[in-house]
Amino acid sequence: MSNKRDYYEVLSVPKGASNDEIKRAYRQLARQYHPDVNKEADAESRFKEINEAYEVLSNAEKRAAYDRFGHAGTQGGFGGFGGGFGDFSSIFEDLFAGMGMGASQTRQAQRGPRRGADLRINLTLTFEEAVFGVDKEVEVTRLEQCTRCVGSGAEPGTNPLRCPQCNGAGEVQRRQQSIFGTILTSSTCPRCNGSGEVVTTPCIECNGRKQLQSTRKLTINVPAGVDDGTQIRLAGEGNQGMSGGPPGNLYVVLTVQQHAVFQRRDNDIVMELPINIAQAALGAEIEVPTLDGTAVVTVPPATQNGRVLRLKGRGVPHLRKSDRRGDQLIGVKIVVPTQLTPKQKKLLEELGETLGTPKLGDERGFFDKLAGALGDAFNG
Ligand SMILES: [Zn+2]
Ligand SMILES: [Zn+2]
CATH class of the missing domain: 1.10.287.110 (DnaJ domain)
Structure with missing residues (x-):
């Protein structure tokens, strides 16, 4: 020192x-x-x-x-x-x-084998297709090796020449003096981009680009239980690589259409069931649609508006354990009649006299009930 x-x-x-x-x-x-x-x-x-x-x-x-x-x-x-x-x-x-x-x-250029780009396509499914899974055919346009020149870029019958700049090595070396002595830097040959060959007569099909757009039909195996926004990855189905590089992946982004009756909440499906005031008071057995056809649901006597009934195991299969399914939740909506025949009106009048007016502040308050019904729907 x-x-x-x-x-x-x-x-x-x-x-x-x-x-x-x-x-x-x-x-x-x-x-x-x-x-x-x-x-x-x-x-x-x-x-x-x-x-x-x-x-x-x-x-x-x-x-x-x-x-x-x-x-x-x-x-x-x-x-x-x-x-x-x-x-x-x-x-x-x-x-x-x-x-x-x-x-x-x-600085060293980075070329050589290049991985193909990932591709992304959208696929729209019906509610049922998403729930139960489906095989869907899609069209994908991707870059693939040109078949005319088999990816060489040279017109068939002509041969690419060995690159004069790198003598076919694909890289060039440069000697530099530095404070540490001589440094050898090798970089990709700028003339041939690392291929070691120079095309003199480009392929007429791909213009020497070695790849062409190709539209393929692929079958997408959509598993049961997918949801809006789910992505399915198809390894190696993206653009093909260049100079021996691996292909990219294909990502299929799913959109699920709305259903006329059902809504989805994770693996449960939710629906609203309108009943009349007599069914609410006396109870009833009512046929409802499910994902697997119809089922009969029991509305117990004295059912209040907003009560949630549950059909176990009628929901959406779990994505990776399709033997397990969510439930179907049925929210009861009591429909007050708006048009009454004279006879119905008379009957209700008689009924009304015997029932009297419910007391204020009886049972739970309106807002509690509302919160309770929502809680039931989610928990149970
Ligand atoms: Zn070609
Ligand atoms: Zn070269």
Whole structure:
């Protein structure tokens, strides 16, 4: 540590130098001592020293630590030289920018085998199809390998040439001198995009794109118990990959149509059952629709408006355990007659005299009853 030169001295700048001054000094020295151009014996160590000094002095935090503690301040917590990859690459970019090389040239392109894109289609189901499951045929338009050129992009009968730029390797290597010595970077060949071949006569079907839009009929096996918004994933049924990459997936997003009578609440289905005042008072056996045909529900005597009756196991099958089903919940709605025959009117009048007027505040209040009915519907 003790034989290290002062960083300001290394860059030949005063202690109070501005960032611009430091940068300018660094660029000039880096060009002067770059081992590619400077063949003196100590050029490489000078070059390292210059980079190290610049790495610290160009970073406000490190520079402050260095100003306070000297070289000790740039060790440990601050990670010394090369501790931060970000700093390293910024030096690189600064350096190559100074030497007329764009920073982008130091970055590696990412190509080669490419996975096909995922696709998404919508599928609308009836209420019953969602409840019990269904096999549905859908049409999917996706990118597939061109059959004319078998994905080569070259017109049949012609052969792609070996790429002259990479000699068929698909990647090109570049040698760069750096403070750590020679760095070999390999990147995808820009001429052939990594395929190693150059098409001279493109396939007339796909114009050399290697893939074509193709519309396929697929059968979607919709399981019982799906709901609005459920997604079904068909692995590998998306766009085909390129250059040997795997295909994408197909996602089928389900929309479930409303039912005239039923509504769905998770695995239960809910319906409203209108009854007349006599049925409410005396009780009745009433035929109701269910998902599996009709069933008879027993309305007990003295049934109040909003009471919830339950048909066990007549709801929606559970998605992964289709032997288990939810219930059918039947909310009773007492319908007060609006048109009465003279005879009905007379009967009701007689009935009314015997019943009298119900007391105020009897039983539960209206709002409690409302809340209770809703609670029953959800719990039970
Ligand atoms: Zn083709
Ligand atoms: Zn190439």
